[in-house]
Amino acid sequence: MPTESGELRVASERSGPPYYTEADLAKLRARYGVATESPPAPTPARWRCLIADPTCRNTVELQAMGAYAFRARQGAVDTGEVDRWNSARAQYDVWLGLPALTETEGKNRYTRMSLGPKGGVVFSDTGDLWGNLGINMRYWLGRGHWAPHIEVTSALAFRMATRAGNDVMPEAFRMKRGAVGFSADVGFGLGGFGSLVIGGQYDSPLAREDIPEEHREVSSGMFYFGFRGNILWGGPAVAAVAAHASTRAVKRP
Amino acid sequence: MGSRWSGPTGAGFPIASRRKRDRSSPLVALAGSFVPARRGATFAELDPGQGVVPLVYPGISIPPSQRLIVTSLLAPLLLLAAPEADAAPLTAEAAPEVEVVAKAEDEDSDYGPFFEAEAPSDTAFATTARKRKAPVLSVGNGAFCFVDGSHCKASILADATVAAGLRAPASNKGPDMPYAHFGFRGGLVIRPLMFRRKAWHPWGVGVVGSWTLGTGALTVQAGDEGLEQSETERTPAARFGLVNQVWLGQRPHAMHIDFTLGGVRSPVLTSGVPLVGTHAEVAFGWGGWGAVYASGDFLDRDTRVALGFRAHGVAAAPLIALAVLGAALGGAL
Numbered sequence: 129m130p131t132e133s134g135e136l137r138v139a140s141e142r143s144g145p146p147y148y149t150e151a152d153l154a155k156l157r158a159r160y161g162v163a164t165e166s167p168p169a170p171t172p173a174r175w176r177c178l179i180a181d182p183t184c185r186n187t188v189e190l191q192a193m194g195a196y197a198f199r200a201r202q203g204a205v206d207t208g209e210v211d212r213w214n215s216a217r218a219q220y221d222v223w224l225g226l227p228a229l230t231e232t233e234g235k236n237r238y239t240r241m242s243l244g245p246k247g248g249v250v251f252s253d254t255g256d257l258w259g260n261l262g263i264n265m266r267y268w269l270g271r272g273h274w275a276p277h278i279e280v281t282s283a284l285a286f287r288m289a290t291r292a293g294n295d296v297m298p299e300a301f302r303m304k305r306g307a308v309g310f311s312a313d314v315g316f317g318l319g320g321f322g323s324l325v326i327g328g329q330y331d332s333p334l335a336r337e338d339i340p341e342e343h344r345e346v347s348s349g350m351f352y353f354g355f356r357g358n359i360l361w362g363g364p365a366v367a368a369v370a371a372h373a374s375t376r377a378v379k380r381p
Numbered sequence: 382m383g384s385r386w387s388g389p390t391g392a393g394f395p396i397a398s399r400r401k402r403d404r405s406s407p408l409v410a411l412a413g414s415f416v417p418a419r420r421g422a423t424f425a426e427l428d429p430g431q432g433v434v435p436l437v438y439p440g441i442s443i444p445p446s447q448r449l450i451v452t453s454l455l456a457p458l459l460l461l462a463a464p465e466a467d468a469a470p471l472t473a474e475a476a477p478e479v480e481v482v483a484k485a486e487d488e489d490s491d492y493g494p495f496f497e498a499e500a501p502s503d504t505a506f507a508t509t510a511r512k513r514k515a516p517v518l519s520v521g522n523g524a525f526c527f528v529d530g531s532h533c534k535a536s537i538l539a540d541a542t543v544a545a546g547l548r549a550p551a552s553n554k555g556p557d558m559p560y561a562h563f564g565f566r567g568g569l570v571i572r573p574l575m576f577r578r579k580a581w582h583p584w585g586v587g588v589v590g591s592w593t594l595g596t597g598a599l600t601v602q603a604g605d606e607g608l609e610q611s612e613t614e615r616t617p618a619a620r621f622g623l624v625n626q627v628w629l630g631q632r633p634h635a636m637h638i639d640f641t642l643g644g645v646r647s648p649v650l651t652s653g654v655p656l657v658g659t660h661a662e663v664a665f666g667w668g669g670w671g672a673v674y675a676s677g678d679f680l681d682r683d684t685r686v687a688l689g690f691r692a693h694g695v696a697a698a699p700l701i702a703l704a705v706l707g708a709a710l711g712g713a714l
Binding site for chain 2: 169170171172173176177181183184185186188190192218220221222224226232235236237238239244245246247248249251253254255257259260261284286287288291301302303304305306307308334336338339340343359365368369371372373374375376
């Protein structure tokens with residue numbers, strides 16, 4: 129616009145947002161205390177995420193658990209009787225871990241919480257076999273390869289087989305149906321290698337009027353405390369098989 | 382071209398003036414400075430850096446017929462730009478005279494405003510599930526995969542499963558009963574449109590066969606002497622089907638939905654007679670490693686529906702071995 133003196137003036141560039149130049153970005157970083165350089169990338173985890181790690185996006189894990197189990201079963205209803213016995217629990221599961229919550233430090237991403245499906249089988253004394261399918265969750269309390277974490281799992285658990293016999297059939301490992309129950313546990317572990325786990329399982333009764341009496345099932349369940357972890361380093365596999373083998377000595381009431 | 386002209390230059394000079402189609406006339410370059418030159422261009426490239434574009438371009442000869450156009454284009458901007466105390470006087474001497482030499486024709490051959498690759502994310506997980514870009518456990522860069530993946534042209538299916546659900550006999554054959562099974566599945570899926578074209582495509586098709594061992598049947602019927610019941614200890618079933626896949630992503634462990642339709646051959650209730658029925662399944666999977674599925678076997682007077690989980694044999698086999706070992710040591714077998 130022409131001024132009185134006849135000189136043409138235009139607006140000059142002023143500092144301020146938006147910040148597009150390196151100098152402006154440096155000023156912005158300084159204002160909010162953001163580091164200019166990204167911290168160095170952490171070393172990759174061994175086994176390429178077959179053992180869970182905060183530096184992994186997705187994981188596929190082979191989990192095994194060996195646990196002490198305090199089992200109970202409904203007895204005679206009219207006397208309020210409950211059968212209780214000490215046993216063991218061995219569980220073999222496949223877990224898929226998907227990043228549900230991630231965080232970023234510089235250019236490095238970490239999984240803070242993973243969620244995913246899981247499925248497998250559970251064994252206890254007398255050849256009891258359940259299938260289970262559900263979800264697993266792991267919350268990392270750190271970013272290192274030995275970071276502690278909390279695990280929570282929940283699953284539908286359903287009877288599939290047991291060791292049984294009668295007057296007609298010799299005792300053998302046989303298919304056996306049961307109503308769908310559920311199991312849930314929580315664990316505290318290190319680095320995806322292993323966790324101490326406490327949990328429980330409930331087997332729903334199958335006691336409808338239209339089902340013949342000899343095919344009805346009473347409600348039952350267990351509380352368990354054990355060690356669960358990835359079988360790739362061997363420890364959890366040994367624990368699970370040892371717990372499984374120990375069921376041979378269990379005397380069920 | 383070889384034409385030369387002087388004017389404000391540097392990183393902040395309008396990028397449009399560097400385009401081939403703009404070299405013919407500085408006027409077009411001037412007008413182009415007010416629109417984004419190309420997708421992805423930074424503002425450092427787009428911003429003139431000198432505030433409002435000066436009117437005076439030394440060395441430029443604007444034809445009289447076009448002077449009116451220039452004036453009419455820039456007049457509103459000049460009216461909006463109020464003079465400030467720190468405004469610099471706009472003279473020919475204020476603008477540095479730097480010669481801009483037009484590029485040769487072939488220098489801009491790789492320049493284009495469209496179809497640029499998507500900018501990669503600047504964050505990454507430190508550990509990747511695979512060393513190379515090819516799918517894990519694959520050959521020929523995904524031409525054949527032993528674990529199904531989003532970029533596999535052909536994949537083998539081999540997995541183990543557990544499932545639970547309901548067995549519903551015909552109404553006059555007894556009550557609905559819980560049903561569970563474990564089993565194995567195998568098959569082959571291909572991505573036909575990824576064979577013909579190199580580009581990724583979400584559709585896959587294949588054939589699968591499976592065998593499961595389920596809990597037994599129980600029937601209760603009214604007879605001449607009251608209720609008659611019979612049972613079986615177990616229920617084997619063999620299935621064969623056509624599977625259609627829809628992949629929902631291209632990442633490793635990408636999610637996909639599988640629809641399977643086929644036939645099942647299994648003993649009906651307690652008859653002991655295997656019949657052929659219809660098998661249908663919908664599954665939601667993560668790569669080739671695992672899936673959750675709902676399936677149904679529809680036979681004559683015998684319907685079984687189940688919700689299950691299956692895992693690839695590479696993952697399931699060690700666990701099955703441990704389970705069998707434990708069961709043997711524990712006295713179950």
